[in-house]
Amino acid sequence: MNYSYFQFIVLNNIPFMHFFSKNKKEKIEFYSATIPFIEFLSEMERESYSYTPQLVIPPIFIEIMDMQSFQEEMTEFLEKYERKDVYTYWMEKNKNLNTVLKSLLKENKVELLATPVSNSSVPNLSTSTGLKIQVEMSLAILEDHLAYQPTGFWFPNGNFAPGIDLYLKKAGLHFSFLNSKTIYMSDPLPSEEGIAVRSPHELLFYPVEESLYEVINSKNYSRAIWEEELLKLLSHYNHYSNRAIITIPIELNQFMSFKEDWKKSIRYLMDEGYMVNISSTMYEKQFNESIDAVHLSSSSLSFNKNHVITRNSHWYPSLSFLEREIEQWKQWRLEKDKERLVKQLEKEWIMLSALLYQDDELEVLRVHNHLEAANKLSKYMKESVDHDWLLEREQQTPILSSTIFLGKREDRSVKSKRTKKILILSWEYPPNLIGGLGTHVVGLCKSLIKKDFEVHLITAQDIKQEPIDMEEEEGLFVYRVKPIYSQEQNFIHWIGGLNLAMWEKAMEIYQFVSFDLVQAHDWLVSSAAITIKNQLDIPLISTIHATEHGRNGGIYTEMQKFIHEKERQLIQESQSLIVCSDFMKEELQSIFQVEEKKIQVIPNGVEVTGKKKVSIKSVEHLSLDTNKKIIFAMGRMVREKGFGTLLEAAKILHKNRSDLFFMIAGIGPMYEEYQRFIERNHLTESVRLIGYLNEEQKNACYSITDIAVIPSSYEPFGIVALESLLFSIPTIASNTGGLSGIMENHVTGVYMEPNNAESLVESIEYLLENTVMGKEIGEKGSELVRQLFSWNRIGEETSRVFQEVIVQFKVREFLESK
Template sequence: MANGYLALVLHAHLPFVRHPEVDDFLEERWLFESCSECYIPLLWSFERLVGEGVNFRLTLSLSPTLLSMLTDDLLKEKYSAYLDRMIELGVAETERTKNNRDINNLSVKYLRHLENVRRYFLGSGGNLWLKFRDLSDKGGLELITTAATHGFLPLVHSREGRRAQIEVGLGLFEKLFGRLPPGFWLPECAYDKGIDDLLKDAGVKYFMADTHGLLSSVPEPECGIYSPVRCRSGLAVFGRDPESSRQVWERRMGYPGHPAYREFYRDIAHDLEGEYLRPYLPDGKIRVDTGYKYYRITGGEDHKEVYNPHRALRIAEIHAMDFVRSRALQFQKASGRMERTPLVLAPYDAELFGHWWHEGPVWLENVLRLADSVGGIKTISPGDYLSVYPDSQMADLPMSSWGEGGFSYVWLNPRNDWIYKHQHVAESRMTEMANIYRSPGGVERRALNQAGRELLLAQSSDWAFILKEETTVGYATERVTGHLKNFLTLSGQIESESVDTAFLNQLESKNNIFPDLDYTVFRSVRVCPVLFSHSKMRVIMLSWEYPPRTVGGLGRHVYDLSRALSQLGIEVHVFTCPARGEPLYAVDDTGVCVHRVDQKELQAADFLEWLKCLNSGMVRLVEETGLSGGYYSLVHAHDWLVRDAARDIAEKSGLPLVVTIHATEYGRNRGIFTDLQSQIHGAERDLVSRADGLICCSQYMAREVLRLFGEAPGGIRIIPNGVDVKNLVVKYEAVEQMTGRCPKIMFLGRLVPEKGVQVLIEALPMIKGKHPGAVLTVAGKGPYEEDLRNLAHRLGVSDSVDFIGFVNDEGRNRLLAESSVAVFPSTYEPFGIVALEAMAAGIPVVVSETGGLAEIISHGIDGIKVPPGRADILARYVTEILDDPRHAENLRKNAYNKVLGQYSWKQIASDTARVYLDVVNKSKKRETCA
């Protein structure tokens, strides 16, 4: 039995550097040096351990940019040529140093090393990545990956940009290794809220954070850094151990700083004459390290002693023993305070081993040997640890990274902050193009895909790091600006329908990373089915109205939500009222099962009595479909009208109850004044108190429910209503010729005082003062219609107001297409679905700054907000839109993109399904405890 688990993690990453236009490009040597000094020596160590039967486990993160370079034929050819030159230099060095035995022995050592490297590289067919895959298949390595181009995710502007970095990286890994990785290396260990949700959606099981990120979680981790915690998404988070980190990372006190180890910064490239080195340097004159280093660290002084590899290797063995002994003491202390076996996560940059720390691979190999032979310590991967301990404490993590200061300073400071304004603009533009171009042609699609590549390459965290450290500043600046210029050029050509194929061919040839990239990865809404694939979820959906029988927006909401949930693989059963011409049971084209109560059961004249009959009928139908057999997973009730059915079904079955409150009786009436209102208010309170999960459509609505009824047992989740853009498309033959027509103002909704149509009619005379031909179309029915007609007559605008009554979807679409502006001047509005429909149809909108409407619109950007009841201000803003077509076009375009990004039913269904998973999992835990 192990006293402790040691999880060694190496992160292998280099930025994508590929320059076919130059034979020997300086920065391409970053890859070549790492292959010769790090990756291949590590492979040798791992293969020796496997060959000798040493039981070891190590996690290796291979970045997508590194994998792309390791699989690139041009870079393989260049690396082979580089090895030939360095071997040629080694031959020259053995001749030059033949009179100095110690240095000559070192030159011979380096020459033999390079010859072995070349032999191994050629023997692998140039496919080093396959060697890592073989070791993974044999059980020694757990392979994971990171973001596509190692973008610093907290500084990636949008959810879409973060998701693209994650999914493109995972896609390349899956293509090469035939499976998704169990874990994900966050670039720079940088976590921010919401990143775990994206990783969860993508099928990842764990990631790693820095020490302070884990220890600053709320609540404080009971086991400190010796055990993972879980985010609310369910993803496991492992924290970096500070003690093992200091032993290896610290420059002066850490192992790599020992005087006996080789001095990294003393290379013959900086000691010898340029003429001798010319054949081996880029451009024949750029002094860059050759790997021929003859001196040891020695001490702080400038004088350096000759390097003694035998002594250095002995020190590496001693340091390995010290490291393992330190872990044993650490485990001994930690195990007394924990009920599970403690784990130490020791993550390092892979390039430290062999490149920066020449003896690193030897040290690591010795650590793995000792861990296998010393009792009480076992190496493990984070994925394996989760198999041993699948449950962990739940906690909320703050933003953190492993960079200087622990947050974003390294990647966002006065030396590099200029890059983000341009990156964020490009990011938004990429998402906009991905949303707009649904079926592009061949060349246009290629250009969109390449634009995505250029954006990803510009987002690499390496450029910001280089700018901060002031190393190869010119190259980093050129890369960032170059990729952004390429992106802007491509996006301009796409939008003007004039893609330059010669320019596109050039970019595809040079920046050929991610050849399978599909630009749609940047679209605003993409739902990953992995989230729901583990088991079949079956939902009882209770709604008193459902199309084609609808009264307000609730029925339409349930209809669209149910269909979107079904498309995620969730089995939805809607139980509702009868509708003329509809069967009592039907399955729609998406798989939603609709069960309708028989009209014969609904004979009561009083509405409340009718509701009781409807609820009783719903309960009967649910029981007939298998309530007692454990068929269903949960109940989802919409508003108070189905309270009785929700209560009875949940009590009889023990199923968890999710409730959506669309509006409250108090809010509709600005108070409770009658016995009927009091009854409804009480039913709402009862329903909220029973909810294992409560959903509200806006922050406004959530605050109202909290104020009226208090906190629900399962908390409140904010999930907005949505629209299906496809349902708002109007056939061109149905649209009248709009040229030269009079301005048309449109209102759509129920005719009740809280919808504020009276304010719009009061504003109409002022609007007509500037636009005499303006007309107002009022679509909808309700008890307030007669009062509104009388108001229009008193104000002298009755000829300009057209009350057209209720309209179906086709009629609504036609009205929207004919309208110049849509106005929704509500005084009370929990959400405002009709405003979203207008935005999705491409109509500028003006709304009251109240309730959910205020949350939908960003004033002056994607719509206009006015104070409730202010007809004068409403008239002014409507007039401005009619006066300025360019302003109206900007509002329309931004509103459409917002709807695509934030109010798609796919996203809303995904968020709702997460609520389902949460309440079902909590219910199962309660059953287990009971």
């Protein structure tokens, strides 16, 4: 049979905050809006529908319905305005609508969807704590007042942002709804139109077709026009797979106004085989194996837009500030009185957020009332408590008393004396090393710990070893994550999965640690870093180690364009940028038009203590010819590292000399091409590619090296040069990029022209013929590194940048809250 499935959602967008208003007009609006809901419950009890509508009710309204004051005032309202039919039903049900709703849920005549407790737009919540309070308080209310545990979630106005699905899944929810246009633009694209999809965190999302909603709410609405629009929509779907599902949202008032139309229309469409009702749970069971897994972007529905961002945007910083106040205090174990203060602070925040997201005109006095109360509560958290005032305030808001599932955050860092906590994202970290980035991060972490920072580092899991989720030492916590879709062959998709996994781990850590800032290392972690920055409302500092433009001398391919744009986004979103050389600073200013004051130049460093010549036992298996003069180079096997130039120089020298042995360490995409060059030119006896080296092997190689070479054509800094100089090895480096600012030619090192094999040959021969001068150059180079490039000194400079950014961010935050 060629049919599509459908499900029906009834939206009860009642202005529940009017219940707390002292304005008579608003009170009347609230009780008038309650009448259609009473009629809906009566309709669901009395009539037998061929489908089960899904119902969305603001959770605070569910609490209000159990309040005695509401039941008394509603009774007076019905008596005064002579709604005898509703009044009769109201009295028959003993004024308790929740009892009726519980019965309907139990009989499966309606299904209830969870929604944020204040009916607020979820993506606009600025911290994970705010999101958890909204979701989990909502679930607690449904459990306490209705003994009900929903499996679906409705985003007010359809406002969704990537990552929120993780919270919903962890809260026990299984499905939600998104604008169909968002689902049609997911990555990868769904296999057909009209089907549900699964998010990276295993939440099912059903498409909402806005066109149907617009027809229902138009002035020219008729059953015929609505059915025509629906049939036109159905004609686009693949009826051979029978997976298409239509989600039909309708306002409760509209549903009650046209309920007879709905009955006839739905019955007709079902009888004619166009549609079949199915529950979300049954749909998932039926198509579980074939549901497409996709990445979803931010989404919203165009109908019923709330106005908090436009009309009330000047209140939003205060809302965010209050939310972070709650976040700050929830990490401590508090005395009973202080616990009450935090609980009341949560109430003020929820009430304020509900006011800002109501469709009615904002009552400034009511907003001020909640803000003033919040300020008092914050003050009492640090001073003695005015118990009379607190009791009075608690009685003024006799709602939101349900038990929140959100547990007390046990902040492990509370036990630590370290007050500054930072989150670092780096895709490289030992033993997972490819280039200098990971080595840089190791040195940085050690130096920051010495400066009293508590460092939390998230990095990629080492695929060659047994997975280790977490390592801990004094002041440093290292978390290794497995990318979502870790078997993905497409590198860009793999990086996307890594960023999702990093974000998820960061949110998990954030349950027990409040970060002062997040630091990103290059574009590979940009998506996670930007999301964390925005969601936790903390400053972002990015260290740019290199650029795609610089590596390739321009942007030419689609891959290069993608990476270039990711770099641009990271640079724009960062409060401050750190680069390792003046060369890199000029490159960012030229390519990305970055303001000079935003960029801080802090060179790379090396560990200058404990460097001793070691035994070569760890590299004996490499069969290195130590009877010859050893020329050592190390780095990623990519074109810009200049190993092609080194091999050309080796070829030239090999014609006249047999006393040289070149060893080149590293891995990368050019490895096989370089190996073929060696074999083709009969250099196997004098040139050896020795692959990846661990720290012990690297030091062993340095201990037997006579000359070190860094022949890069593009090098933002060149940490390898520092390492070789530290071992007092005479070092030849390309006169380019950051390398050109490290050494003084023929004093602390020797320069060669980049991409010039003859120039490199000349430099090698100079050092071979002037051994005494070479030894002196090596010793002066070592002294230079120890004085200028120690991690202790670099840690001081980095710490200064971090502190300045944190202070500037807090000042801005304070000013915006005023």
